Amino acid sequence: MLYLETHSLDANYYFALEEYLMTEGNLQEDLFMIWQTHLTVMLGNYQSAYTELNLPALEHDQVSITRRNTGGGTIFTDQGGWQYSFICPRRPGKDRHEDIDFQRFMHSIISALNQLGIPAEMNSRNDLAIHGKKVSGNAQCFKGNYTLHHGSLLFDSDLAAMARYLNPAKHKLVSKGIQSVRDRTGNIKDFCPQDWNALEFKEALVKQIVGDQLNDYPLTPADEEAIQKLKTEKFQSWDWIFGRNPQFSLVNEEVFPGGLLRIHCQVTNGIIQSCLFEGDFFSGHDLKAVEHSLQGLPFDKRRVQQHFHQHFSQDLIHHISNQEIISTLFKGF
Structure with missing residues (x-):
């Protein structure tokens, strides 16, 4: 041998x-x-x-x-x-x-x-x-x-x-x-x-x-x-490492001073297919455009943080920071 x-x-x-x-x-x-x-x-x-x-x-x-x-x-x-x-x-x-x-x-x-x-x-x-x-x-x-x-x-x-x-x-x-x-x-x-x-x-x-x-x-x-x-x-x-993961869906939620934030997300082969923000919060931004912009991104916390940093410099939801949005999306991951 x-x-x-x-x-x-x-x-x-x-x-x-x-x-x-x-x-x-x-x-x-x-x-x-x-x-x-x-x-x-x-x-x-x-x-x-x-x-x-x-x-x-x-x-x-x-x-x-x-x-x-x-x-x-x-x-x-x-x-x-x-x-x-x-x-x-x-x-x-x-x-x-x-x-x-x-x-x-x-x-x-x-x-x-x-x-x-x-x-x-x-x-x-x-x-x-x-x-x-x-x-x-x-x-x-x-x-x-x-x-x-x-x-x-x-x-x-x-x-x-x-x-x-x-x-x-x-x-x-x-x-x-x-x-x-x-x-x-x-x-x-x-x-x-x-x-x-x-x-x-x-x-x-x-x-x-x-x-x-x-x-x-x-x-x-x-x-x-x-x-x-x-x-x-x-x-x-x-x-x-991550792109071979099977399809899954998640629903994560947190309550902040700005209200309830619930995020629905569907992921296939490690790529975000859809994302939906739901809750009783207030926002002066077009969240549908934000949701659409997340489609096609890797379901990776660092990559999503970079995306927010590059495209959304101001907080999107009243009294809920962009970092809190990201933390909710990746809650448990």
Whole structure:
């Protein structure tokens, strides 16, 4: 098995790296890499940032938001944990239909952890747990002639931060009979027989998976240039992270000294389709023109603030400031 040593802390770099390796088609054997990120939340390919994330907390704490090529749920990553990736050539032939198969790769991780004295086991279709505490989520996709399987390993991560940033689907909590993200997750360090730090754990895990003699896979300067280009153009773009959100509607309201303000807004693929101001307030401005001007803007607080700053220098509603209008629109986001 090939091993790719990496040093970036940017999740977008790794998602670009994975896609580049799969689309270039130069890998002739399985490749493994293990990597870390700074504070980041990673959306699954088919998820909505507006329902899965506590966006105000993420913005306040300057946590990065990204989106994977793979499906599955949202995860939180930091330098207390690790992410791993397997990129493997698919079998040749015209009829090579394959279903998503987590077990092959998850068993490799389970075996390695068990060899290190860590009693991990599968506890669902794509999770690993230790004594009922989830320590790893996994995801998978096919691209070109390759299978990508990647996952997370909570080693010594900030579980309190994870609970602040994620809004898990209620059906997940109800089905498990528990009340919070923190209740159902754990850190491998708490179950590790050795007093390892995160780096020592990584080195021991790599040795179990690829052996003592590392078969390094080097990246050329041309490779790095192409990866950086893909990272910039796709994975860190607003269109990729927020533009893929499904359609939703909201009705937010607040009461101010100037009266009740209720805002109806419809958003598709991250773009405002319609916006309506309603209430018992007073205004000397043409609010229909304001509503129309918001159509086509990204549903992004900073972009809307810029729009108001550029086009509406005076407050639009009597005793309700433009900033209060914006705060109402993005209430809860």
